[in-house]
Amino acid sequence: MYDSRAAKMDKQVFVVDGLVSALVFLVIFWGLDLFKSGTYESVFITHICLFPLIMLLLHSFLTWFGAYATPWSSGNFDYIWAILRASLVSFGVFFAILFLLRIDYVSRKLFIAFAICDFLSLVLIRLAIRNYFLKGLRNGKFALRVLLVGIGERACELADRLQSQAEWGFKIVGFLDPDPAAVGKVVAGSPVIGTVADISDCLKKHVVDEVIIAIPRSLLKDAEPIAQACEEEGIKLRFMADIFELQVARMGLTMVGDIPLLTMEPVAQDDVKLVFKRIFDFSVTLLAMPLVLPIMLAAAIAVKLDSPGPVIFVQERVGLRKHLFPMFKFRSMYIDAEERLKEIEHLNEAEGPIFKISNDPRVTRVGNFIRKTSIDELPQLFNVLRGEMSLVGPRPMSIRDVDLFDRGIQRKRFSVKPGLTCIWQVSGRSDLPFDEWLALDLEYIENWSLSLDLSILLRTVPAVLWSKGAV
8 A cells, every 4th residue: 555544544543443432331331320239349340351352352343344444445334334233243242152151240231232332433433534534635635745756657657556546635746857858847737847956945845745756777876866855854755666677576675784675576475375375285185195095005006016116206306496305206107217218308299398298108007097197196295294395386397397498487486386286287287388388387376375276176186087188
């Protein structure tokens, strides 16, 4: 969010709600004169101890139903409806707790009266805030006054975006540009009021809340006097961080001591969701083990009886951030398969840096079956338990295949953990050309979510059973 005032207002309303609710509770308690049935101190303490519980429930459901949405996006009816639902649910849960725990010493009359009066108080707070907000919006009182440095395409695009997204109103005081010839021109409906050298005078003559630098990186040398002038005037300074023409998913500023570092992440992933993904992978894999282990035992015996060599084939694969890890598979080829690869590499039927042929002479009889049924991949569940792989993610590639990548974007797949299955697995598997396979991997990386993982897992089961695209 560009303007932080909306977030600040949410916190302020939250605090006001708590204070007003506490005041309403005390007024009703004293008004009902409940302490007549016992000593004032004992009755007051038994009731006030339950107040944090009802406030926890109430504020949780107020947040859930949208009672803290900004006035810019919610109307009076929206607020009333949200507060009504939150009040009914929270007090319903509260009374259910009293009933289940058989708490008889609490006055139901008190909390019913509190629920009604607190509902009315919360509604009045919202209506007053929204009226104040709309009034300030109409007269321009809250408008953010911005001075833009630069008149190029990037600056004009930024001005348009700010006009459409500024919840509290937005006004461009004017533009500055390094070129003196631009002074006097009108850009995006606002005048160019000076050059970069005039920054100090402009800040003194005009009311400015923020200065935004939107000039090409070749002109960033002009930014230093702007920063100094803003520091002297106590004005917030921002600059457009897309100084490189990159597809960046998330940017952030990190402080190393007193040194600021601008972080540009090509893939934005929520750390909390990644923790849930790891918990999901680990839990599902453990739950599947009783079903999978008998199949793995039978496959191990078959591989051992079919041809000499180890049951498990271990190969270094390229994982998250290009860290190497040992990937486990049931051996489906003869033990000299790696040496024989050079002899048949000219028969490769796949496009791009992968090797596949439909009738690979290096594959054993059992290997042909476990490949078609994907049983050979089951030992990778241990890679999932070890944290080297995920259930869903781009397939881990060998060092040989990665060395043959001819485009840098192909390495974006290393920004996530490799997986047992991915979109390509349920979209044709080995039948897909490499470029399309890569495009599907990148599509997964850019659109990843827990629901997408679950959808891919459910679609993988029929794809494996029908051996679609397997070799």
